[in-house]
Amino acid sequence: MAFKQRREYLFLYTVKDANPNGDPLNENHPRYDGDTAQAMASDVRVKRTTRDEWVRSGEIVFVDGEPKSLKTRFEELKKITGKSDAREIMKQCLDVRLFGVTFALGKEAFAWTGPVQFKWGRSLHSASFEFVQGTAAFATERGGADNRQRSFRNEYLVPFALMGVYAIANQYASQYTDAADEDLQRMLDGLWQGTDNLITRSKNEHKSRLLIEITYKEDFNGKIGALDDKVTLLDREGKVMDREKQKALRSLQEVSLDIGALLKSMELKQEQIAGIRVITDGEINIIQEEQLKGISSIEVR
């Protein structure tokens, strides 16, 4: 059963001494905006995080992240689902139902726009980027003096970034992919837990901090839009930080989140909003927390 209510999401997570999303064109330097020094994460990075969590929890996921051919994956899915029709099989995959698919194998070619679209994530402040070097674990097999010489490992990291991600779920696109209300619930859980579970060398430590889900009434066809632009990061005293101060941030304890503009937008749309869900990690300091509690219960995870 396709979901019928439009939703908007704001998801914040922190990255500490890690690489939010490397740019392969730039020696895996964290993606960033050269004008503002904001760290960035592509939509595919965020979706990968979510998919990885689904794979761990046993959901059927089309793009499972393993290096294999489309044909192989399709054959695997035929066995898993016990079906043979490409469209039927695609509808069994949670990621396809939510994020869509462009399928082209043999004579079958179709494209489903995903009901859920993510914007690229951006840090809510200017970040620093550090270049670190380490010693490689092994020497090369070249003989002579070379095999006692280990080379260097280069990498970039961001000491601290509070990343903001915006997404929208469109009820009309869900009619084509059969994404259900429960699927959106799975997405929310996958996003939250998947971020906490990003335990690889370059991604440790990622931590989910705040998730706001706005669910609209069935006949509502608009949006607030760009929720990530409606929150501002201030220092603990509630003051605006200059760029140098933003770059020197190293923990969540140094900042507070101003959600005033977001609350105002939600108030303007209150007639159309069916429900608001808020999840926090209990550590993020929201200036308008009391006001937020007035419109939604806050679930601490």
Add this chain to the structure above:
Amino acid sequence: MALVFDIEGDMALFRKPYTTTSMVSYPFPPPTAIAGLIAGIIGINHEASQDAKNARYWEKMREVQVAIALLSPIRWINTAVNLMKYKNSNADMSEHIQVKHQLVKKPRYRIYVQGGEIYKILKQRLEREEFIYTPCLGAAYALADIKYHGEYEPAEAEMDSGFNTIVPGYEGLELDIVRSGAVFSEQIPVQMTVTRCLSHTVQVYYAQPGKAGSPLLYLRNQGALQSNMINGEKVAWFNAW
């Protein structure tokens, strides 16, 4: 009557279709992208769920005219995105490909629309700040915000004044480069068939907005180009689809 609305976002990717492995963007949405945007707002499905080639909304675009203005300076993001290489003939996805992307940074455009059977419903959707399918600036992750300005009566344009919009170079058009200062040009797609084949393109000219605002484009002769004043702005229409 003509409808005027702005579209903006964090980034945009209006892909030049003739590039193969790199995603190179036009600096603004070509009319073909505007057609898709209009279809998305009013909710005409492309039917690509049946066949990936489909763009059925073109059936409803007859007699529609659009004009496009740049409102923000054109700045670029150059990056690469790690994608699956799914286009191998043997469908081998094991290989990944780092596709170079050129994205427009923080773009803002003004769109003018007149004519056609979609006009009434588009007006209704814009007035109610509604959209059926999620609007984007070329790529799905480049989500768009739409700001509706209103409906205006197009007035006769003075010959001598400068254009606020991109100007399609129809027959007989002559630029006044000296008066315009600097003029940029692109060959852009204007129309597609219902199975996403390119039916024609046009050479366009435009002035680039800077920090000081939007410069105007001046012509010595506008030839076959149709123009109007809309809400105080001189607009160059693309020919009706």
